[in-house]
Amino acid sequence: MAGTALPGRLKWWSGDVTQIVRETPTASSLILNVPGWLGHRAGQHVDVRLTAEDGYQAVRSYSIASAPADEQLMLTIERLDDGEVSPYLVDDVRPGDPLEFLGPIGGYFVWEEEMGGPLLLIAGGSGVVPLRAMARQRALTGSDVPTRFLYSARTADALIYRSELNALAASDTHFQLVYTLTRSQPPGWTGYARRVDADMLREVAWSPEDNPAIYLCGPTPFVEAVSEQLVALGHNPTRIRIERFGPTGV
Amino acid sequence: MTNIISRGFRGRRQSPEEARRLPPGQYLTERFPVLSAGPTPHTPLTAWDFSVVAPNGRSKQWNWQEFQTLPRETITTDIHCVTRWSKFDTVWEGVSLDTLLAGFVEDGQFIMAFCDGGYTTNLPIADVIGGKTWIADTYDGQPLEAEHGGPARLLVPHLYFWKSAKWVRGLRLLTRDEPGFWENYGYHMYGDPWREQRYQGD
Numbered sequence A: 001m002a003g004t005a006l007p008g009r010l011k012w013w014s015g016d017v018t019q020i021v022r023e024t025p026t027a028s029s030l031i032l033n034v035p036g037w038l039g040h041r042a043g044q045h046v047d048v049r050l051t052a053e054d055g056y057q058a059v060r061s062y063s064i065a066s067a068p069a070d071e072q073l074m075l076t077i078e079r080l081d082d083g084e085v086s087p088y089l090v091d092d093v094r095p096g097d098p099l100e101f102l103g104p105i106g107g108y109f110v111w112e113e114e115m116g117g118p119l120l121l122i123a124g125g126s127g128v129v130p131l132r133a134m135a136r137q138r139a140l141t142g143s144d145v146p147t148r149f150l151y152s153a154r155t156a157d158a159l160i161y162r163s164e165l166n167a168l169a170a171s172d173t174h175f176q177l178v179y180t181l182t183r184s185q186p187p188g189w190t191g192y193a194r195r196v197d198a199d200m201l202r203e204v205a206w207s208p209e210d211n212p213a214i215y216l217c218g219p220t221p222f223v224e225a226v227s228e229q230l231v232a233l234g235h236n237p238t239r240i241r242i243e244r245f246g247p248t249g250v
Numbered sequence B: 001m002t003n004i005i006s007r008g009f010r011g012r013r014q015s016p017e018e019a020r021r022l023p024p025g026q027y028l029t030e031r032f033p034v035l036s037a038g039p040t041p042h043t044p045l046t047a048w049d050f051s052v053v054a055p056n057g058r059s060k061q062w063n064w065q066e067f068q069t070l071p072r073e074t075i076t077t078d079i080h081c082v083t084r085w086s087k088f089d090t091v092w093e094g095v096s097l098d099t100l101l102a103g104f105v106e107d108g109q110f111i112m113a114f115c116d117g118g119y120t121t122n123l124p125i126a127d128v129i130g131g132k133t134w135i136a137d138t139y140d141g142q143p144l145e146a147e148h149g150g151p152a153r154l155l156v157p158h159l160y161f162w163k164s165a166k167w168v169r170g171l172r173l174l175t176r177d178e179p180g181f182w183e184n185y186g187y188h189m190y191g192d193p194w195r196e197q198r199y200q201g202d
């Protein structure tokens, strides 16, 4: 596979937050105006750097939520209550604030139409962020790659981009959207109501013979469990691209 | 570029001792950093072996039993992941690359570690000999879990942890440096955390 770094593009950028969208009770999207931004590929991330008055800095990675074809860069951050960086980004940042970040980073967990289809996107929690960029890019570029999007969250409230994803699915017969809610379900819920398991994947994940390009993103225990099941079902490990958002146990 | 102050950001400070042990841009975690690009392979010990291969094809191989008879060392070390996690005082057991590369160090200037799952990473020979690197098969006194690279992984604590290739199955000696997996995707060829060599061009 070709080297995919974009020399010259990976550097520290500064952008102003132009808009903040509250996505769920615990997640916000920051929309940024970044002068000179040279673009990215769907699935890449940036390293956001916060600097305190005395020069102390903290850096964390955040996937780019916007599609390359979007005009403005967007990040979506889920707040971890005891976190150093995410509570600040979700609760303290205001429109007009500048934000520094390094990017765009990553060349493996990226989707482009040439990857071949069909496409399978599997998200756990905030792992939906880079997959939203892929789904959006696919829609904005008029790609008709048959796509299935499986999104697992704890509750309906916790689903990020829900109405946007629903609209995508409603307007495109080649885009199938499947939710599973693992903790509680609202009355009349028609999606799945359990953790992703082999039966669910057998129903949703295409057949291994279709050789889907698979993108899997979320907390480490989630992606470990799902990828093990995909491999056990016969999916080609080299077609499974994984982004792990968090640590494992102690 | 001068840093922009993040209004109202305080952050979580480390103690001065911790700060001294943390390379630039890293933060301390009690958890275990995980960075890998694909599914976790599960190679049974009966199918496992470890090879060293010279450019002219000369090679040496150990199966799991043979590997277990090699001299072992216990290593306590800090580790630094390019995703910015650092973890202090991790405890491993393994076989020094000095032992495994004996008779091969003149055969190349670089090595390419190769692994189950197709992962590779490149290192200068000078960096892996001299008691600095190991093939580790226990972590914290337990057999190394597959998720963390078991049955065995490379342990190169002085470089970013992607160089400590998980599921390692052997070392190919190279006469010229070549990029491995992450290096092909824009990560640094060498990866010194103290010089913050994360990405190409750093």
Ligand SMILES: Cc1cc2nc3c(=O)[nH]c(=O)nc-3n(C[C@H](O)[C@H](O)[C@H](O)COP(=O)(O)OP(=O)(O)OC[C@H]3O[C@@H](n4cnc5c(N)ncnc54)[C@H](O)[C@@H]3O)c2cc1C
Pocket: A045, A060, A061, A062, A063, A064, A076, A077, A078, A079, A080, A082, A083, A084, A085, A086, A087, A126, A129, A130, A219, A243, A244, A245, A246, A247, B029, B031, B083
């Ligand atoms: C490539 C990449 C892309 C990412 N993209 C996104 C994104 O788009 N949106 C997003 O919200 N986050 C994303 N993350 C996670 C993000 O980088 C931070 O880890 C997260 O925001 C927590 O940072 P913090 O400073 O708030 O918490 P910390 O102070 O780092 O940690 C606080 C506590 O939470 C635990 N913890 C840290 N991260 C997680 C996690 N993900 N899940 C569960 N527990 C955790 C820590 O072990 C610690 O106990 C991404 C991570 C990576 C590696």
